[in-house]
Amino acid sequence: MSSEVESKNRDKRWDLRRMTALVTGGTKGLGHAIVDELAALGAIVHTCARNQEQLNESIREWKEKGFKVTGSVCDVSSDAEREKLMKEVSSLFDGKLDILKIMLNHEDQAPAVIKRLKERLKQIWIAMIN
Numbered sequence: 830m831s832s833e834v835e836s837k838n839r840d841k842r843w844d845l846r847r848m849t850a851l852v853t854g855g856t857k858g859l860g861h862a863i864v865d866e867l868a869a870l871g872a873i874v875h876t877c878a879r880n881q882e883q884l885n886e887s888i889r890e891w892k893e894k895g896f897k898v899t900g901s902v903c904d905v906s907s908d909a910e911r912e913k914l915m916k917e918v919s920s921l922f923d924g925k926l927d928i929l930k931i932m933l934n935h936e937d938q939a940p941a942v943i944k945r946l947k948e949r950l951k952q953i954w955i956a957m958i959n
């Protein structure tokens with residue numbers, strides 16, 4: 830099979846157009862690669878990170894590629910900032926979130942904080958899609 834045909838088949842199988850995604854920690858490393866991949870497959874992606882400059886730079890890159898990616902500055906270990914993020918995402922995506930990917934640098938945060946954070950984000954996400 831030619832690489833062009835393979836690419837078309839892959840695109841059909843993984844067509845994410847009209848799907849919405851929230852990827853936390855999308856400005857660096859694996860989170861950045863995940864945003865890239867989801868957006869390349871057509872998903873509308875929102876991401877967040879704590880560093881405003883890196884977030885702006887990433888959003889600029891994605892815009893140049895024609896990807897639909899928005900972003901917020903948010904420290905997801907903060908209850909208040911997390912709730913604010915979910916309100917923004919809910920409003921942006923009209924209450925419809927299909928994909929939630931939580932990426933963080935675990936070395937920065939205590940395991941108990943990470944566990945609580947993931948549980949809470951999942952609860953909010955489930956509430957949003959129901």
Ligand SMILES: NC(=O)c1ccc[n+]([C@@H]2O[C@H](COP(=O)([O-])OP(=O)(O)OC[C@H]3O[C@@H](n4cnc5c(N)ncnc54)[C@H](OP(=O)(O)O)[C@@H]3O)[C@@H](O)[C@H]2O)c1
Nearest residue numbers: 854855856857858859878879880903904905906933934935
């Ligand atoms: N890299 C690998 O090869 C690899 C392999 C296996 C598993 N992992 C795991 O994958 C996860 C990500 O690793 P990585 O290497 O991609 O990390 P990274 O390059 O340090 O990127 C972490 C991302 O999360 C953001 N972030 C960190 N803390 C945050 C917070 N409290 N609120 C919001 N955003 C936050 C960072 O931006 P700001 O700093 O601006 O907030 C950045 O965008 C880690 O849990 C790691 O253990 C990584």
